[in-house]
Amino acid sequence: MTRLLVANDFIEDQAFVADARLKKTGWWAQRMVWFARDGDVLVMTTRPEDAYLDYVTSLTGTRLATLRVVVPPPGRLGSGVLTADRLADAGFRARLRAELDGRAVDQVLSLHPDPAVVDLARFLGAEHALAGHGFIAQGGGSLANSKVVFRAIAGGVGVPLPDGGVCGTRPGAEELITTMLADGPLMLKHDLRSGGRGNEVLSPVPGVDPVGAQRTVVLPDRAAVREYLAERWDWLTGHGQGRFVVERYFPGSQAVFAEFSLTDDGITFAGQGEMVSAPMAKAEIIPAPGLKPDTVAALLEGGEQLCRPLHAMGYRGLLSADAIVTPDQELYFTEYNGRITGSTHIYEIVGRHIVGPDYAENRVLLEIDGWQVPSFQEGVDLLRTSGLGYDRTTRTGVMLVMAFNPSVDSIRYVVVARNLDSAYEQARELEALTGTSPDSPAPDRTSSPPPPPPSGSERRA
């Protein structure tokens, strides 16, 4: 069994592509290493540093020596993302063939459903090894990652949705936003931007925190709405051609997700958790704490309902259904993401594979972004010398779950603990080693700009 793992970032989001030029390492896409098994061939944006490869494979049990890492030359957007031109590069393809050394590719796995990966698989004679290749080849991945398509499907299958709509004309947007603002704040969502980068909160009055969004804009009346739309229309619609989502905003809500795996055999539940934003994505708790059993059941049932049309379309892979639980304990679905998210390797590899199949019953996984350390190796060393690193006997402790993020000199980590209090306690101990605190936003994320800093904004990319 030979597998090809392609660590392609989600680049439908044009804003992200612009950011990517500045990020030379593609550290975010290197989470793909968590999924590697013996004999896999990995196509990466850049070669991960040895400290990271050693660390991850020592936890997953994959024999590092059996892996092959192939990195195409930089492309039109540099080396931070695997653009189509890089995957099509003739020299790269020749090296890839050489690394395969005649072995047939039995499975192709990519971070997001990208036609360029189908093209690469076809070149290797392995098109059928990529699940859902027919859908992906014709650009279907975009449908599984569009907030606009999500709203239509969610409305069609009847899962609970926040009030709102999809706007494509300025008069229609003005009418919907003005009407809805009379009843309180709302959120605007760009079709494709991820991690809250495309979201803005609108409020009729000051004092509403923009959780999961870049900022709050105060719009007291129709004239203000009209002025706002005149100013932001190009941004919201991609120069007038796209559409965007307007939905009721519920301050104080809990953000949760449920991921599902869609295969030819059907739809199966994969994992669920909570995303904590302050105001941008800051932490993640798996499984989501404090949910009533009815709420969990509604999350899983609604999530599966959302998967069914995608499955019927021919999408294969992961789908994360995102939802909020309001202070009144109402559950509303807010978007979906059809890709390997920033959560997938946390529940699937860290949780199910390393901690064990009972991870969601007997442990909690607390993932926190932004442990400030000088390098990945020093992070590993600190874990060992402090005794805070993950212990296979007690099945508790800290794992570093992402490659080193050089733009903010930090690492993302997961605490595995018996309960959430204990997890936060361990996180405090860890961060005390380097003088940061997991309870308050990291220093680089206290402002609420546009643009938000890259570290926090990519949790669920």
Add this chain to the structure above:
Amino acid sequence: MTRLLVANDFIEDQAFVADARLKKTGWWAQRMVWFARDGDVLVMTTRPEDAYLDYVTSLTGTRLATLRVVVPPPGRLGSGVLTADRLADAGFRARLRAELDGRAVDQVLSLHPDPAVVDLARFLGAEHALAGHGFIAQGGGSLANSKVVFRAIAGGVGVPLPDGGVCGTRPGAEELITTMLADGPLMLKHDLRSGGRGNEVLSPVPGVDPVGAQRTVVLPDRAAVREYLAERWDWLTGHGQGRFVVERYFPGSQAVFAEFSLTDDGITFAGQGEMVSAPMAKAEIIPAPGLKPDTVAALLEGGEQLCRPLHAMGYRGLLSADAIVTPDQELYFTEYNGRITGSTHIYEIVGRHIVGPDYAENRVLLEIDGWQVPSFQEGVDLLRTSGLGYDRTTRTGVMLVMAFNPSVDSIRYVVVARNLDSAYEQARELEALTGTSPDSPAPDRTSSPPPPPPSGSERRA
């Protein structure tokens, strides 16, 4: 049973909206009158002329006196289309309520799935009378009318597709187009423009006719492709944000369609036919002549496969699956249209209802565009005096199937005949009355501009 019929044109297509400003009558949307039954309330762009209302209802057997026609005041695009602002007009809504006179609306039928119609239905307390309202309210109708979404779904469910792909980046488009042109001509399709207005044929050599497209562009090499894309990128992608379809073009193909009805009970076949273009849509033949039984079976099976994901999404209404049959008798699907098309009332009302349930077995319906007459009434009079009008006893003869098109002074008609030769013979007799010919393109359609004339370009809108 009280029904509300909303004659809203398909206006996702922004090019069409611009055209609409010039067309004050909304004649195209008046085909909705064919669907009217006793007691229905019709919302129209403009009030149809009495000659048209009298004629259509005399054929359908609907008692004209029981119908109510309500026309909102002109909106932001004038009176040619039913824009959202017109359907939201307070005075119009008050008149609509008055016409309903306390009757509950049991069914809402619209030409295309438009959130503005859901809003109107909600105002009347009749949201649930509009099938698929949850999907439509959140903009889902666009998904059922997008060539880009079609390609993904078609690729996903595995129906036969012409080679090609969906392009969203200029390097990707250049690569795909250049590679494909090496093997012959191809067609570019704008995501949403209908009736061939968004299509262009690209060919490596001169001499390829642009059937179903605006023009043929000769691009001998990569440099020419690059130059073409630089020039046309904004048009193709809606200023860089949208995507478009590239597909292999097969000269000499037969263009066919199969329409299906999607209801809560499932998917049922509704009708099929052939579209004849020369070069823009010119005529229609129902059922499609000369198809092998295997080809018909493949058309119906593939069409139903395309419907299933749309049904799973929550789309309710009609879906027309369009395909081509190549000179080699290969069937390929090319797009779908989720709306009441220009064909629906031909097979459903003219065919099934008026001619009879055996219309597709014992008769052929030949629809031709562009009979040049001074007015609808004079067309009716000519039918009567010539004896060419439809005869309920022989179940043959001519019906005028659209309102008068004032921009080119013509009417679209259907010949019902026992066979296609006889149908063309009757068409020649009819057009001889006014000196035009059904065998050659009408005088106003001989050029291959942009922009094409509105008469031919709206057949399947």
